[in-house]
Amino acid sequence: QKEVEQNSGPLSVPEGAIASLNCTYSDRGSQSFFWYRQYSGKSPELIMSIYSNGDKEDGRFTAQLNKASQYVSLLIRDSQPSDSATYLCAVRRGSARQLTFGSGTQLTVLP
């Protein structure tokens, strides 16, 4: 079992729809959770971080964390073609410095 698992996709949604991206993790000691967006040929860039159970909203993005079920999700409302990218889930254990990344979900928003 991989430490951090994501559906590889590709996931396609029409413009204006809600895109839902999911991630599960195996290490119950994980404390910090991040969503990175990576455009083709570019480096990962952080779009959301979440540390406690529940929802965290930032503009069109909402991160959801459920530590009991060991999953974290990212919702993108009013999806735009510019949201088309690979979304990487990353997890950090306790006070550790390193991140463990999932393999990413490729999202395509269709105009």
Next chain:
Amino acid sequence: DAGVIQSPRHEVTEMGQEVTLRCKPISGHNSLFWYRQTMMRGLELLIYFNNNVPIDDSGMPEDRFSAKMPNASFSTLKIQPSEPRDSAVYFCASINTGMPAQPQHFGDGTRLSIL
């Protein structure tokens, strides 16, 4: 803030040659990470340094790979001898561990092709 700076951006070389990738972390950041990204294996941590000291190199694939951080503003990742299976994008990232909630900041990466 200049961000994490990596060089070269692209490297194409023949199998057996030595390859050196370079990274300058963000000023004030005290932890530095080297990652490799491939389609098959995704983004993998190779090694990370804290205060210039290697902390975890368990991700380094084999002895052909080595990394150094001689000072707080410079790190190298060396592959000698290189092989075609080393072809990947190599990213460097840095953080300031004195700011617990800080995410890692990535450089633009080096796209390495070994022929």
